Amino acid sequence: MKINLFENILNKQFDFNKIVEEFQVINTLKQIPQNPKYHGEGNVYIHTKYVCNELLNLKEWSELSNEQKVILYLGALFHDIGKIICTKIEDGEIKSSKHAVKGAKLFRELVYKEYVQKYIIDFKTREQIAALIRYHGLPLLFMEKDDLEYNLIKTSECLDMNLLYLLSKADLLGRECGDKEELLNKIQYFKEYSIEIGCLYLKKEFRNDYTRFKYFNSKNIWYGDEVFDSTTFEVIVMVGLPLAGKDTYIKENLNYMNVVSLDDIREEFNVSPMDNSSKIVMIAKDRAKEYLRLKQPFIWNATNIISDTRKKLCNLFSSYGARVKFIYIEAPYNELISRNKIRDRSIPLKVLNNMIHKFDMIENFEGYKIEYCIMENEK
Incomplete structure (x- = not known):
């Protein structure tokens, strides 16, 4: 126990x-x-x-x-x-x-x-x-x-x-x-x-969620301002290690939304996850921009474990007037190992451990909203 x-x-x-x-x-x-x-x-x-x-x-x-x-x-x-x-x-x-x-x-x-x-x-x-x-x-x-x-x-x-x-x-x-x-x-x-400035014991309160987002992401407004929310649609960016359950979460909770999935594009073009992914990302961004131009909500489904990657995506999507919501998915380490054993295209353990080592945990100021979906370890 x-x-x-x-x-x-x-x-x-x-x-x-x-x-x-x-x-x-x-x-x-x-x-x-x-x-x-x-x-x-x-x-x-x-x-x-x-x-x-x-x-x-x-x-x-x-x-x-x-x-x-x-x-x-x-x-x-x-x-x-x-x-x-x-x-x-x-x-x-x-x-x-x-x-x-x-x-x-x-x-x-x-x-x-x-x-x-x-x-x-x-x-x-x-x-x-x-x-x-x-x-x-x-x-x-x-x-x-x-x-x-x-x-x-x-x-x-x-x-x-x-x-x-x-x-x-x-x-x-x-x-x-x-x-x-x-x-x-x-x-x-x-x-x-x-x-x-009112942040020792509590988080700073903002006039609305959009003002909060603009304050942290543009740094050109005062925290006491009230900025009109000009966003017209939502883009969800999934965050989590491979095998954490991002695809399952989408199927169970967001199956009504369009999805741009890097894994799906790799399969479509028969590109291994071990290969250079720059071409896959370029194709994914082109497809995302089609939705962005039409102001259509969609999901960007990838690991997004590096903070700089998330920032670039957030800047791109918000520049089209999207509300960028991050959803972080986490499953226990032992669960990842178990899932990897039965996966058709398993990930070498060394690669998975390296991703865990490099992982930048998402922080609360990164997006318009952050949602956490955590599968806790058994007690």
Whole structure:
């Protein structure tokens, strides 16, 4: 029987040494050095332990619900695992560029393929923790961004900004550096500015869905504006790994809509999924443009696991006046493996695992609307 993750962490009373026994990847951090200029305390494992302990000392800790405590603690426990794959020595200095982005992906991959075999971890919990890992450096860096308000409001779509503030604060307190006081002031300013624009405790409210979409996708309007919704039809973009169930979802819920399917076009032209797909995408876009010119709703059915691909599709379809809705489909890893065994054209396991490794989880600000259809693991 699987262990309830929340109960397990609570029963261990947030004891770092006991919790680490459950997640052996954290012990790997003992081998990962850090730049002493910014981390005088030592390797990533030492830093992670300090950060988790600092969380418990924050005055705000007692104000959190048990659920928030577990999510925040696990966010702290895994916040620097990206350094395992990112840490390099460049120009004589230890650097870990993009460790937050890659760390979020690594955490998601570990949960999806491994931890769900032992623990009850639902999709929402996984993604809240992954988002904390992904954005944990923002409170220290947001003042360097070109558009402060935009970056804060966009991030608030993905996570609880108050938990992000607390993680960043503990992250700083858990390291030894010469400019700690100055950096603490930056983190405090992050909190105050988020409160000022109304996104620390809740997502920012917009006048309507179209204003929200335009704000995140064009960046040329103020969040308080009200933009007239000029869209006249809907385009649905499916997102999900192969074998996740996108075709089944369409048959059961959207069989009244036209479909542009990359897999169908491959079969039509007898092109293997392993071959270069540029020609297939070109044909698919030509067919999509026929529907777009006629303002006819349709479904774009492909994996769309890379965020840049989704952005380009969204820009194309919305330029014709379409409301772009993303539907994300997810099935458990074991289910994908089972389905692959009985599929006529099976996918090599190495290819499937590589797609999981590269996958950019869709974020709430990407489209006009996002719908999630998650097949949870059995308890």
